Amino acid sequence: xxxxxxxxxxxxxxxxxxxxxxxxxxxxxxxxxxxxxxxxxxxxxxxxxxxxxxxxxxxxxxxxxxxxxxxxxxxxxxxxxxxxxxxxxxxxxxxxxxxxxxxxxxxxxxxxxxxxxxxxxxxxxxxxxxxxxxxxxxxxxxxxxxxxxxxxxxxxxxxxxxxxxxxxxxxxxxxxxxxxxxxxxxxxxxxxxxxxxxxxxxxxxxxxxxxxxxxxxxxxxxxxxxxxxxxxxxxxxxxxxxxxxxxxxxxxxxxxxxxxxxxxxxxxxxxxxxxxxxxxx
Amino acid sequence: xxxxxxxxxxxxxxxxxxxxxxxxxxxxxxxxxxxxxxxxxxxxxxxxxxxxxxxxxxxxxxxxxxxxxxxxxxxxxxxxxxxxxxxxxxxxxxxxxxxxxxxxxxxxxxxxxxxxxxxxxxxxxxxxxxxxxxxxxxxxxxxxxxxxxxxxxxxxxxxxxxxxxxxxxxxxxxxxxxxxxxxxxxxxxxxxxxxxxxxxxxxxxxxxxxxxxxxxxxxxxxxxxxxxxxxxxxxxxxxxxxxxxxxxxxxxxxxxxxxxxxxxxxxxxxxxxxxxxxxxxxxxxxxxxxxxxxxxxxxxxxxxxxxxxxxxxxxxxxxxxxxxxxxxxxxxxxxxxxxxxxxxxxxxxxxxxxxxxxxxxxxxxxxxxxxxxxxxxxxxxxxxxxxxxxxxxxxxxxxxxxxxxxxxxxxxxxxxxxx
Numbered sequence: 001x002x003x004x005x006x007x008x009x010x011x012x013x014x015x016x017x018x019x020x021x022x023x024x025x026x027x028x029x030x031x032x033x034x035x036x037x038x039x040x041x042x043x044x045x046x047x048x049x050x051x052x053x054x055x056x057x058x059x060x061x062x063x064x065x066x067x068x069x070x071x072x073x074x075x076x077x078x079x080x081x082x083x084x085x086x087x088x089x090x091x092x093x094x095x096x097x098x099x100x101x102x103x104x105x106x107x108x109x110x111x112x113x114x115x116x117x118x119x120x121x122x123x124x125x126x127x128x129x130x131x132x133x134x135x136x137x138x139x140x141x142x143x144x145x146x147x148x149x150x151x152x153x154x155x156x157x158x159x160x161x162x163x164x165x166x167x168x169x170x171x172x173x174x175x176x177x178x179x180x181x182x183x184x185x186x187x188x189x190x191x192x193x194x195x196x197x198x199x200x201x202x203x204x205x206x207x208x209x210x211x212x213x214x215x216x217x218x219x220x221x222x223x224x225x226x227x228x229x230x231x232x233x234x235x236x237x238x239x240x241x242x243x244x245x246x247x248x249x250x251x252x253x254x255x256x257x258x259x260x261x262x263x264x265x266x267x268x269x270x271x272x273x274x275x276x277x278x279x280x281x
Numbered sequence: 282x283x284x285x286x287x288x289x290x291x292x293x294x295x296x297x298x299x300x301x302x303x304x305x306x307x308x309x310x311x312x313x314x315x316x317x318x319x320x321x322x323x324x325x326x327x328x329x330x331x332x333x334x335x336x337x338x339x340x341x342x343x344x345x346x347x348x349x350x351x352x353x354x355x356x357x358x359x360x361x362x363x364x365x366x367x368x369x370x371x372x373x374x375x376x377x378x379x380x381x382x383x384x385x386x387x388x389x390x391x392x393x394x395x396x397x398x399x400x401x402x403x404x405x406x407x408x409x410x411x412x413x414x415x416x417x418x419x420x421x422x423x424x425x426x427x428x429x430x431x432x433x434x435x436x437x438x439x440x441x442x443x444x445x446x447x448x449x450x451x452x453x454x455x456x457x458x459x460x461x462x463x464x465x466x467x468x469x470x471x472x473x474x475x476x477x478x479x480x481x482x483x484x485x486x487x488x489x490x491x492x493x494x495x496x497x498x499x500x501x502x503x504x505x506x507x508x509x510x511x512x513x514x515x516x517x518x519x520x521x522x523x524x525x526x527x528x529x530x531x532x533x534x535x536x537x538x539x540x541x542x543x544x545x546x547x548x549x550x551x552x553x554x555x556x557x558x559x560x561x562x563x564x565x566x567x568x569x570x571x572x573x574x575x576x577x578x579x580x581x582x583x584x585x586x587x588x589x590x591x592x593x594x595x596x597x598x599x600x601x602x603x604x605x606x607x608x609x610x611x612x613x614x615x616x617x618x619x620x621x622x623x624x625x626x627x628x629x630x631x632x633x634x635x636x637x638x639x640x641x642x643x644x645x646x647x648x649x650x651x652x653x654x655x656x657x658x659x660x661x662x663x664x665x666x667x668x669x670x671x672x673x674x675x676x677x678x679x680x681x682x683x684x685x686x687x688x689x690x691x692x693x694x695x696x697x698x699x700x
Contacts, residue, residue: 011608014608018500018504019504021500022500022501022504025497025498025500025501025579026501026516026519028497028576028579029519029520029523029576029579029580030519030522030523031538032523032531032534032535032538032576033522033523033526033530033531033534035534035537035538035544036530036533036534036537039537046542047536047537047540047542047543048537048540048542048543048544048547049544049547096321096322096325097322099318099319099321099322100318100319100321100322100323102318103315103316103317103318103319103320104319106311106314106315106318108308108311108312108314108315109312109315109316109319110312110316115319115323117689118323118326118327118331119319119322119323119326121326121330121331122326122330124633124681124682124685125330125334125637125678125681126636126637126638126639126654126677126678126681127637127639128637128639128654128657128658128674128677129334129337129637129657129674129677129678130330130333130334132337132657132658132661132670132671132674133333133334133335133336133337133674134329134330134333135661136333136336136337136340136667136671137332137333137336137337138333140336152329153329155325155329156325156326156329156330159322159325159326163322213525216527217527217528217529219528219529219640220639220640223658224661224662234527234529237529237530237533238529238640241529241532241533241536241644242643242644245533245536249533250533250537253527253529253530253533253534256526256527256530257526257530260522260525260526260527261522261525263525264518264521264522264525267525268521
């Protein structure tokens, strides 16, 4: 959108104001994330830049908060818990979500609208309501304050993402491929693994990554149904921010940001690959 | 199998029937197969997600404490006509409940529940428990002697009402209303209203946040949609990175930015805009909530807007200009109407997400930036008034589902996209 040569002064002013405004919004979007990274190397226990940091004095920077993070039993425990819970929740939601998306893609499925609404409801219902409901219900079933309870809850919250991404991949799926497979004598299972699966794999993986991020970042349900044994990283951060805010939180945050950059890149690559396969771009 | 054909060339009647039945059977088999694929997840979601919410719905009208822990009194009160003080038989049942409840240490729960309904009833019941040694026949006389409140017919009405096990009282409470002993429902004085006020504030602040995201998101999406794809993809990272970053990370970063000794205040002081003593309070109030939540929800506005704007051909704008429209008219009459679906999709999405927020308001909202979700959490974990928490949750759910219904009408579920 280059500015045309015939533009008048007013139009030029407007053009540059517009660009400036957009730049400001981009700064607004990214600044909080950029600010956290240097602050996590602060040598002082403050949440703010010190004189030394601004003059780039190496003394003012240190890795002490990372050290504190990696030597604290509570944090290590929380990493372990988050990984266990996210791992099982991701696999469960990927399998259940993919199956459901395959069913939803069939034109014979009755009550499609209702089923779709039901399946994506965990994305719509405010988490605080889901968390409160799960607290009552899971306590009654005796799975509150257990790994099973948290895994089931996180699976429920993660499946809508898998359903949506896989359904999207399937929408460009050429069904004659399956018929071709069948006419060449392949069994339905064989066709599924050799034809369907490779084509929808990108959707499955990006859905699974979304589900994993959901579980990894989820705190409200964890507040309500995790016991002392199941403290996850977000839960530990939550109580850290509420009780006494130390830069250790910022060190954790920096690590999580790195993690999200990796995730974002993976999903982007997958999305492009999927678009290419489906011939969109 | 042989196929018989009639002289006219049509299939014989029974052949037609057989073919139809075959087709029918095959269609049904396909239908069942499709259902079988969907079934595991449907069952899973119903058990782990829908049932808990249904259970909460039930909890918001269920009120078993009084009938459970004062069983004799409530069943004795069933036939009481509420005209005059209960007779000796009912007082005897009450005495039994108090004595047994003291042994089992359960009477306190019933007393606490009664107190939610009418303050003073806790001390009435617990006071009688403390003087249990003085309880003796005739019970009516002795109980009234221990606590005068037992001679007050209104207290009995409260017990009878709560003893039924089903109640609208949590909803009455959640709507900032109260029930007089005569059973009339009315709003509490405006000064004492908590929940309706908070509901309005939640709605109002969510609208403000939605408006902010439109205001900030629309120009940016327009820029992204009109730039060459390569540049746009680069800039898109600035939108997607916050989108993928943990909510808690972003919230704590806003604490670092906005607090009194934080970066923004430091900058303002450094530039000499404000004095060091006059640092602005930008966090732990409504401003903090609005700023942080606008930041968190902005990608949810930009992404749908961008995907809609991508489909608007730029030649339309040029055509309008060449036909003599001013830039403003061209934008207002030609471009904007075509992006309305994107605005409504993004706005409804942001609004739905926003009114259910809990974490961010709790961390940066202070007193004036709290949402209804925070009160639900408070009643769940602080005051332990679970029935009220459930009632507030159901009210919030109704609002969200209502808006979602509109969203579905406007946008359609199938167009929900990610990333």
